[in-house]
Amino acid sequence: MDLSAINPVLLIASLMVAATAVMIAAIGELIVERAGVLNLGVEGMMITGAICGFAVAVQTGSPTAGFIAAAAGGAALSMLFAFLTQFALANQVASGLALTLFGLGLSALLGQGYQGIKPPSTPRLDIPVLSDLPWVGRIVFGHDLMVYFGLALVAATWAFLKYARAGLVLRAVGENHDAAHALGYKVVRIRVLAIAFGGAMAGLGGAYISLVRVPQWTEGMTAGIGWIALALVVFASWKPWRVLLGAYLFGGVTVLQLNLQAAGIAIPVEYLSMSPYIITIVVLVIMSADKSRAPASLGRIFHATH
């Protein structure tokens, strides 16, 4: 076993990459849940985004077009969920599970013929001097744009919920949809928009896996990241900065256990593989023991009655 082979700079840099997909998807779901909707279809929307992004990037040769297509694909799939739950008033849990299964099947169909292809590579930030600085250069200035997008998204979501009037209305709808309706806010419209945003973010997260992290297309390649994103939202007590923390913890342990495996540590591989899931959830469960609680209308069906 040779732990000295693990380079801390590379470890930190790669944990940021490993955390980005789950973080973006979780922030999308956080907005959806803050609006009072429980969408369990994150995994399905992620994998759909992954193949939409991959296919468009391969066809056009542009990763940017790929990411835009991924967001559009995720949002389009989420509209199916929005239709079922907001207009047909179907059960949210069942609809979300169905969305995941549907997304997995749809992506497998769309992905026929894309296996074994390499996508165009997403460029990394390369600022002269800054990116060449020791340590800092690699960690702070050496990533692709989606990593920065993810960080900006967390900050923007936090500020939106705390300071923006639209954020206040969104929280109000998630907290008590009857009261929000009585005050004249459009509950269904706000929720549909939130669901679309959640779908777009899940799509981006999925495309990040297929275009940057792996980068290739295989069926079912999101491998449960969508479910981790869902768990992150809950254990982060619906707070954006805690989602960031949870995602980095998850990414960090994932990268670390891979390094440990490579270093030949004497722990069975299965234990190492499960460690990111266990450690992330244990830490967040401990942190969520404070007073915060779920949005009060979460998962409840809203039907305007007069």
Next chain:
Amino acid sequence: MTALLSIRGLTKAYPGVVANDDVSFDIQPGEVHALLGENGAGKSTLVKMIYGLVKPDSGEMTMTGQPFAPGEPKAARAAGVAMVFQHFSLFDALNVAENIALGMAEPPAMRDLAARIREVSDQYGLPLDPWRVVGDLSAGERQRVEIIRCLLQDPKLLIMDEPTSVLTPQEVEILFETLRKLKAEGTSILYISHKLEEIRALCDEATILRLGRKVATCTPRDTTAREMAELMVGAELHVPTRDTRAPGAVRLALKDLSVPSPSQFGTALKGISFEVRAGEVLGLAGVAGNGQDELLGVLSGEIRAGAGMVVLDGTPVGATGPAIRRRMGLLTAPEERLGHAAAPDMSLTENAALTGAERRGIASAGFLNWGRARSFAREIIDRFDVRTPGTENAARSLSGGNLQKFVIGREVLQDPQVLVVNQPTWGVDAAAAATIRQAILDLATGGAAVVVISQDLDELMEVSDRFAALNEGRLSDIRPAQGLSVEEIGLMMGGSHGMEVAHV
């Protein structure tokens, strides 16, 4: 003088029911106008039309002579109409300032808004901290949030929907002071209630609705409460009566009962002791959320306490479950009708069998006798005048008042030794309420011990022999109900719950 708001021929029909039929009346500037009627008389639909939540099918409104047809609440607010809702309009997880900002069209920055809240709340004698989270406030303070939200818009017409149902008598006085001050400043108030004495004390004019139609207008000060009640009901009121008799042996005793609440926002019970004798009705008052649900849970057996804390006919039962207690004759009817007292999607027959299986011989050797269950359900329907097409209808399909008659009747007809009911006539019309109260009194006359938990003080004074109040999980002294003044009752309920009295 031009009326502030004129309503002419407003009509609104829903499938199967006409909620408002050709309703007309005027509200003058600076007038406190009462809107009276039983549940289902169409009061709520009418104010929702004024507030822009519901569009009328026909009829028109004018506001100081101008046509007024708000398409949404925002338009109504812009025209100077503000509404204090009965419930469902505050957000527990948000703070006072955020709650108020949500009700405004263009709120100022939070810091400025907080300053305005302090200013207005001091001006009207309703002190309030803008940064407190609403979930932590008492019922009276929550109502202040709503009132201040309305006052910040400088309304010309303030609609109040049953504002006093959650307040102690002292808190009601504070509220009335504020309303009188508003009236003196020229604000009109549309006051919805079915508490007649309050309307007589506060209102200048009353419009009475029955089954969606306006049946009368009167001046409350010159009309007796009984006359108004009969106009509301449309029939002579039957006042429950009972034969008094000396109470018998102690049936139910609580001894220093203390339990934590099972729910996060519940109230723990602290050191409650009382005894109820055969032939006696004990009335327990209290503002909602002061431990009523928990007390009923402990008595029914849903919440287990120490065995000796609950004693039934000399046997400690504090740690036994509901089925055993039911067999021994302790029956309970909880407040929440759908989902607690009755299973919403099951038929009335099934619901009758759920609690009556044992005492009515419906179950034997683990098998159910549906014939007996059906005839039991039929008996409840006949005896308590439950309006339903038949015994096979789902509990959910009954109106609130009818289902209430059914769940109370189901327990009463099982010949209880001890009956505990929570809010027995909540949402029930006056005639049905009288039937339920009479049934409770008849039970006591027949030798049962009855505990009535209610937020309706008039009801408690009508049925109770002895009276006590729950306040933050503690029980006040138990006093004979006869001769208690409203003042004394208010103090037993916790006075104004630590809120400052208005200085206006």
